[in-house]
Amino acid sequence: MKHLFTGTALALITAAGAAQAESHMADVSACLITKTDTNPFFVKMREGAQQAAEEMGITLNAYAGNVDGDHETQVDAIETCIANGASGILITASDTSAIVSAVTQARDAGLLVIALDTPLNPIDAADATFATDNFLAGELIGQWAAAKLGEEAANAKIAMLDLGVSQPSVDVLRDQGFLTGFGIDTKDPNKWGDEDDPRIVGNDVTAGNEEGGRTAMENLLAKDPEINVVYTINEPAAAGAYEALKSFGRENDVLIVSVDGGCPGVANVADGIIGATSQQYPLEMAKLGVEAIAQYAEDGTLPENTEGKDFYDTGVKLVTDEPVDGVDSISVEEGQELCWG
Secondary structure (H helix, E strand, O other), rough: OOOOOOOOHHHHHHHHHHHHHHHHHHEEEEEEEOOOOOOOOHHHHHHHHHHHHHOOOOEEEEEEEEOOOHHHHHHHHHHHHHHHOOOEEEEOOOOOOOOHHHHHHHHHHHOOOEEEEEOOOOOOOOOEEEEHOOOOOOHHHHHHHHHHHHHOOOEEEEEEEOOOOOHHHHHHHHHHHHHHHOOOOOOOOOOOOOOOOOOOOEEOOOOOOOHHHHHHHHHHHHHOOOOOOOEOOHHHHHHHHHHHHOOOOOOOOOOOEEOEEEEHHHHHHOOOOOOEEEOOOOHHHHHHHHHHHHHHHHHHHOOOOOOOOEEEOOOOEEEOOOOOOOOOOOHHHHHHHOEOO
């Protein structure tokens, strides 16, 4: 995967100046603010950021919300980072609109703010976004599910297990990408839940965890016990959905698709619990983010977007052992080599 920077200022300094550079970078600090500190995705993100910070000799301070959706704790963390004189902030925002005011304060104070994984609303509220193409991630699993069903896709009964009622951008992009890939009209692409296709049984929210996935699946099965396709915002929600289906004796005749590519999720693909998942790369996002803050602190350089996109694309691959024509994918074995968590 191509890195954003061909080298850092540190890499270009001669040996004679290395001690001076190290002393300079020791005064540089970065903040990582994630939605939670328990989701394996964010755990790996923190590991990647810490590794990059240690390599560059800068200080990393990590913060997290108590649960996905804990906006207030994230605002408090931003204010702490400003007060501590951090050079930059990496954030996965729980509420992509409400956080903008706090982000603006940070940027006005001279901090570089990079959104990781979840674009802010609007996206240019941050200096840069390093993320999976979340629409593409959803589109890949939608295309796969439709191809897997074949002609029966026209008669599908789909449960949409989303993230939260505030509909953060990552939630909307994956949902709308899945529906687009499946061939369903999304109406307003900037929100989920306004579709009128009769194949959609309904939407429910999961908070991105297993318990939420189980409850949401139970709610939608009560609405229509013949659901045969389940879209899930992430793999913990997918695991919960599977447990609910199992309690109804439906675990073997429902197609579950998801997004993340964590090692437990890829294992669930291997076990047939999830049919296919779109794998993203949180360690790469975090490492690039720390590199960007270090370079900004060194010479004021701002990150650049991937050509043709309004963010820096850190990649996505569909993982399944049941490939379909017309949809690029990698095997579970390949997914296990690249997984995290």
